[in-house]
Amino acid sequence: MRTLETGQGRFISLEGIDGCGKSTLLQRLSQWMTAAGMAHVTTREPGGTRLGERIRELLLDPAYSGMSQESEVLLYSASRAQLVQEVIRPALGKGLWVLADRFCDATLAYQGFGRGLSLDRLLGLQEWATQGVLPHHTLLLDCSLETAASRRQLKASTPDRIEREAQAFHARVRQGYLELARRDPGRFLVLDAEKPLEEVLADLVSLFRDPLQPSLSKAWHGEFG
Template sequence: MGLFISFEGVDGCGKTTQAIRLAERLRQQGWAVVQTREPGGTPLGERVRQLLLGVQDAPPTARAEVLLFAADRAQHVDTVIRPALAAGAMVLCDRFADSTRAYQGYGRQLDLGLIEDGIRLATQGLEPHITFLLDLPIEAMASRLAHRGAASNRFELEGGDFYARVRQGFMALARMHTARICVLDALQSPDVIHAAAWQRLLPQLSPPPQSQIAPVS
């Protein structure tokens, strides 16, 4: 059975960069690695991603948003994540269920019990073995997003109050799940963040299999 690792945080925190760096290092160590993301990660998921994140599209309502994320996640878990883990691969996912809890539960202020019902339906109990949460102050997030230019997804158009709630949600989750969620300071350099993530991961790494396992597409 492989290891399931997720990366979380507010937009602009650098989680995608860290996921790529960790995947490269694991491959260098001889591991088969599947890199994926939510929303997305499957053909169906990529279409749902456009509905959820498209800046130009008429946005879904908050409840519809939760259901679209759940549909994307169910397909993702069934066709990508579980098969890859069963094959012994390391699965690195850019966002997973914690993002739904933080963005829709805390940010949108939807009922957290209903959010959990949707997550359980979609994942059938699957949770990451390790979650790296890159914590970034909202002021720094706003500066990074402004430096990027035009918003890359519609969540980036939300105000500071929304993102403050999202960040608070992520930190609340970290306090509830101390064994799984490793909080990293996103203000540090990418090298320092990567080193900290690697040190956290090392105790859970066994020697890689002798033969490479073909990544699940």
């Protein structure tokens, strides 16, 4: 897939199994970026647009337990297509940073590795749905299934349709994410999300200024790509 000409902004996605800490860390990273004067937008998936939020309701509602795998992929991809068109491309065009709570790797991990759909077919669909827009960096928050499950129980809400899947499904998704990271080490950074929240946040923030992490520190200085 090609990446988009983006001016100064960089597109960062956070990925990982449900309960690994994406939404919490994205919010904290956003606060840190605001304090650091880095103009940015945040997005979540599915959702992030008016149409996407309606699609989100359909996707996560346990009432649709009979949803076909193909319908599921197409609905996630429809939500993502709208997000790229309405939010991500315009933001990158203005030179803003984009922090995304999930992007196309989630479809490869959940519907590809998790449900067993063809990765090649999913990749082609993603390239079409996203107009070829791919994150510059994908931060994979990796933790054990047990840790993720106990963190999910901290949430006040009842488990959604995907969270209700069996542990074996979540195990395939975790391994799928790690495999995606192995296949694309230039884009992926794997973070140990087993650690306490403040430590994971410190690791995340250090990526933006640690000279030992050339990809993100170059991005920070505007020299990348």
